[in-house]
Amino acid sequence: MECPHLSSSVCIAPDSAKFPNGSPSSWCCSVCRSNKSPWVCLTCSSVHCGSYRCDDFVVNDTKLGLVQKVREHLQNLENSAFTADRHRKRKLLENSSLNSKLLKVNGSTTAICATGLRNLGNTCFMNAILQSLSNIEQFCCYFKELPAVELRNGKTAGRRTYHTRSQGDNNVSLVEEFRKTLCALWQGSQTAFSPESLFYVVWKIMPNFRGYQQQDAHEFMRYLLDHLHLELQDGFNGVSHSAILQENSTLSASNKCCINGASTVVTAIFGGILQNEVNCLICGTESRKFDPFLDLSLDIPSQFRSKRSKNQENGPVCSLRDCLRSFTDLEELDETELYMCHKCKKKQKSTKKFWIQKLPKVLCLHLKRFHWTAYLRNKVDTYVEFPLRGLDMKCYLLEPENSGPENCLYDLAAVVVHHGSGVGSGHYTAYATHEGRWFHFNDSTVTLTDEETVVKAKAYILFYVERQAKAGSDKL
Numbered sequence: 001m002e003c004p005h006l007s008s009s010v011c012i013a014p015d016s017a018k019f020p021n022g023s024p025s026s027w028c029c030s031v032c033r034s035n036k037s038p039w040v041c042l043t044c045s046s047v048h049c050g051s052y053r054c055d056d057f058v059v060n061d062t063k064l065g066l067v068q069k070v071r072e073h074l075q076n077l078e079n080s081a082f083t084a085d086r087h088r089k090r091k092l093l094e095n096s097s098l099n100s101k102l103l104k105v106n107g108s109t110t111a112i113c114a115t116g117l118r119n120l121g122n123t124c125f126m127n128a129i130l131q132s133l134s135n136i137e138q139f140c141c142y143f144k145e146l147p148a149v150e151l152r153n154g155k156t157a158g159r160r161t162y163h164t165r166s167q168g169d170n171n172v173s174l175v176e177e178f179r180k181t182l183c184a185l186w187q188g189s190q191t192a193f194s195p196e197s198l199f200y201v202v203w204k205i206m207p208n209f210r211g212y213q214q215q216d217a218h219e220f221m222r223y224l225l226d227h228l229h230l231e232l233q234d235g236f237n238g239v240s241h242s243a244i245l246q247e248n249s250t251l252s253a254s255n256k257c258c259i260n261g262a263s264t265v266v267t268a269i270f271g272g273i274l275q276n277e278v279n280c281l282i283c284g285t286e287s288r289k290f291d292p293f294l295d296l297s298l299d300i301p302s303q304f305r306s307k308r309s310k311n312q313e314n315g316p317v318c319s320l321r322d323c324l325r326s327f328t329d330l331e332e333l334d335e336t337e338l339y340m341c342h343k344c345k346k347k348q349k350s351t352k353k354f355w356i357q358k359l360p361k362v363l364c365l366h367l368k369r370f371h372w373t374a375y376l377r378n379k380v381d382t383y384v385e386f387p388l389r390g391l392d393m394k395c396y397l398l399e400p401e402n403s404g405p406e407n408c409l410y411d412l413a414a415v416v417v418h419h420g421s422g423v424g425s426g427h428y429t430a431y432a433t434h435e436g437r438w439f440h441f442n443d444s445t446v447t448l449t450d451e452e453t454v455v456k457a458k459a460y461i462l463f464y465v466e467r468q469a470k471a472g473s474d475k476l
Contacts, residue, residue, distance in 0.1 A: 113188035114434065116444035117181075120199055121212035124443055128428040129221045130195065131441035132414035132463055134185045135432035136362055142265045143179045175231050177201045178224075186434075192444035217416050217428050218295075218366050218461055225266050225294055232264040270294040272360040275398050280341040281332075281349045287339075290357060295364035295461075298323040300382050320386040320462070323367065328354050328396050355398035363393065363410050363464040370423045377423050383458055388412045388451055391464055410464035418460045431457060 030047050117127040134140050177198040184193040203210045206223050263271070271292055278287045304318035330353045333339060339350035369380045394408035413433060420426015430441045431454045440449045 113186050114439050114441070114446040115185045115187065115190055116192040116441065116446045117185075118192050118194040119443040120194070120196065122214045123195075123199060123212075124428040125215045125217040125220050126195070126199065126202070126209075127443050128217055128416045128430040128441065129224065129461075130181060130198075131185070131430045132416055132432055132461070134182050135414050135434050136269070136463060136465065138361065139265065139269050140182050143175070143182050146175070146179050148176070148179070172201050172204050173231070174198075174201050174205060174224075174227050178228060191446075214424050214426065216370070216423050217418065218297075221364075221461065222294070225270060229264050229266040232266065233262055266294070267292070269361045270364060272296075272356060272363070273358040275355040275357045277353045277355065278333075278339050279351045280339060280344060281351065283341060283343050283348075285341055285343045287342075294360075295366050296327065297366045297368055298327050299368050300380050300384060301326050304382050304384075305380055306382075318382055318384050320365070320384060320391070323365075323384060324393075324396060328356075356393065356396050357398045359393055359397070359408065359466070361466045362413070363391075363466070365462040365464065367460055367462075369418065369460055379418075379421055379423070381421075381458065386412070386415075386455070386459055386462060388455060390467075407466065409467040411467050412454075412462065413465045414463040415454065415457055415459045416461035417457045428460075 028047065117130060119127065177195075177200075181193070181195050181198050184190075202224075205227055208223065209215055209220060271294060274291045274293055276289045276291055278289075279285070300318060301322055304316075304322065330351055332351050333349065338347035340346070341348045341350070367384055369382075370377050371380065372378075389411040391410040391412070392408055393410060397408065415431045417429050417431070418426055419429065429443075431449065432439055432441065438449045438451060438454055440447045440453070
């Protein structure tokens with residue numbers, strides 16, 4: 001049996017190309033039934049093996065190299081198909097990403113420029129804080145406008161520094177990695193950004209946050225702000241940041257809050273001053289002390305701790321005003337906190353009261369949801385009602401008559417929420433407003449949300465921005 005196309009066609013081993021009918025190992029020669037090295041006619045698909053019984057069929061290449069040309073042609077077709085398929089999949093992913101970042105506003109379609117942050121292993125505590133800070137305009141813009149760090153030696157001179165875990169401790173800069181992360185979050189060029197370099201620097205300079213266990217978002221925020229403040233004081237990229245701060249009149253004006261030395265953008269925006277008054281109940285001696293703060297930690301009053309939802313019927317709903325009143329009300333110190341009276345020359349019973357002497361531009365309020373029992377750190381899951389706009393802080397000021405009416409009003413910029421039962425477990429997300437729209441940041445996922453959803457959240461950290469004079473006058 002001979003192939004009728006022997007004189008006009010070439011044959012090729014079927015394992016050199018892809019064929020639809022089974023694998024080459026299952027084929028056998030139509031003459032000797034051998035399945036060793038089968039060959040197929042490219043015209044009629046007859047299968048032969050080229051053994052002594054089938055030596056009339058083409059085994060080796062022709063003088064013109066036609067078999068090799070066919071192989072190259074098939075390889076080119078396969079490569080083209082692979083490239084086209086890869087290009088098609090990339091297009092689908094791009095379109096999917098684009099569609100997922102589109103929303104309709106007043107009947108027209110617009111793009112969501114927000115970018116998520118990938119979870120690197122229980123790093124939602126960090127992601128929620130970063131997303132919140134990125135939506136505080138004055139603070140975020142300051143860092144985004146800083147000059148980038150550059151390597152100044154060797155072949156990489158002039159290129160930006162991107163830290164990885166393989167690098168050493170040299171040139172580690174929290175400010176630089178924080179700046180790059182903020183720049184990436186609102187470019188709109190990707191759906192999620194991986195903050196690996198920033199997390200690496202956090203590991204280097206904040207040993208408490210090494211590893212991949214869940215951490216407290218408030219504790220991380222305080223460490224982050226403190227270390228940014230210290231690094232900015234020392235200067236960054238050869239430029240004194242105190243000098244840069246003085247050039248920005250909106251940040252330097254009326255800024256008197258300094259923590260651990262010279263003022264920086266951290267203290268200029270988040271810094272306030274408390275007056276702590278302590279009165280001896282025996283002799284009436286009064287002691288006053290002024291304490292700078294970057295945030296206020298507020299207790300949830302005990303009478304509200306059984307109220308877990310806004311719609312729960314047993315008793316009134318706890319409000320943010322209740323927490324602020326509990327913080328600033330006159331308090332009698334217990335036996336474990338006796339005051340050393342300088343007039344009585346011994347520890348005495350006393351009262352304590354806080355006043356706010358200076359309000360910050362951004363008021364950060366931390367609700368103390370975690371407390372220690374004999375063996376565990378439990379969570380207070382009480383719902384606390386908070387305003388989206390018009391939080392009036394005038395009644396908590398030491399000298400309210402010296403503050404204008406607008407300087408005491410605050411509008412909500414961001415909320416950090418803890419989901420779960422304990423500080424060492426659960427999950428953190430954040431809500432934040434950007435250009436008049438509210439977004440929910442859940443690690444790499446960013447979704448558009450509404451005010452009704454935001455006010456139902458069980459807030460853990462609230463960021464309020466001082467209202468500008470041109471805004472309205474809604475009050476809490």
